[in-house]
Amino acid sequence: MPLLNLRDVAAATSLRPGVLYRSAQPHALTSEDTRLVTGLRLIADLRGDDERRPGDWAAVLGGAVRHATLGAGSTSSPAQLATLPADLDLGDLYAGLLRHRAAWFAGVIAEIADGLPALVHCAAGKDRTGMVVALILDLLDVDHEAIVRDYALTAPALPDILLMLGLSGADGPAAVPGALLDAPESAMRTFLATLDELGGAETFLLTNGLTADRIERLRAALLP
Template structure:
């Protein structure tokens, strides 16, 4: 499949979100312009959150062919390198670290999306970086907690296909979590468990919610209004 873990966020985020504007995806494989047009008509931008060692120029060639902007916005300077995390770190704990240590980066990604809808936000699995970015956008535009959780956990059904696409599926009897560097240190990393996004949303609420947190770290207030005007039904 050229697009794995791909969906319109409005499919799961309830009636408060307009469809056809915000999409999420794992990395594409052999995607054609026709396939991308069918999946995301009118696409203006792809915001790719992967680092340079995770992507190739050909990954989003289909978007280039359609005249859509491809923006690479990898997170930088985080202390959350998986290999450095102690055993027993939960996925929700990792998400809280990301919220605290990549806040300005999240603000920059959300600002990019506000400027370029309809857009796809994407990373390797379309689960962690993508899932947290989407959760922040949904909180920002007033989507309820249950719908944010529903959107995140929808990835769980796609994880076998995601792992296969990332060449992380079990091979030669070696489980995927032993083949993924540092994954054993983070419980649930190869899944999309509800308790992980719940922990993230709890931490977000403790910090005042997405609007208060992101605007303190660089998201212009006019971008908040722009996102709400575009996405909120």
């Protein structure tokens, strides 16, 4: 199966192409999918330990590509999702994660800065991936409307993603808040508004452990 929700972050922005990619988690990849990692140095996996399957990247990892599993501070396992309120507001969830998982975000972005060209993914490639990518884009002074557009590009892929994650069908969505089954622009707008309240990505990330040299590394690699 092709890697779902795969795209170059440059597609919705004016950044340099071929440097930063995002996607959903791997699923039934074969050795024929080695083209997915051509030119990459890092695959940054944002899933929690309870979400990963042993060897789910094994068919395509090779050469100098490093698989960094970075999900210790965040998870969206079925058990975790079932604990969330049914009337969950996705923007509020994003804002809460930004405030309470600040060091995790800074650590993830440090790994990405050290590993470009990189692919970043979580389960759907929407929530954790969307927030990490949004932080990087804000750090690079990308217009907020472009950040929202990049986030919303996940929406057309969601039916296939939900099917792959087992969240589609009679028994799937009932245990998951409906907000998690969509990629509304309003959620990313709330995230970005909260980020502004915290001083913007550069201030936020420097305060929480990202170093200035890594910020410069991101800018040198991604800005045209």
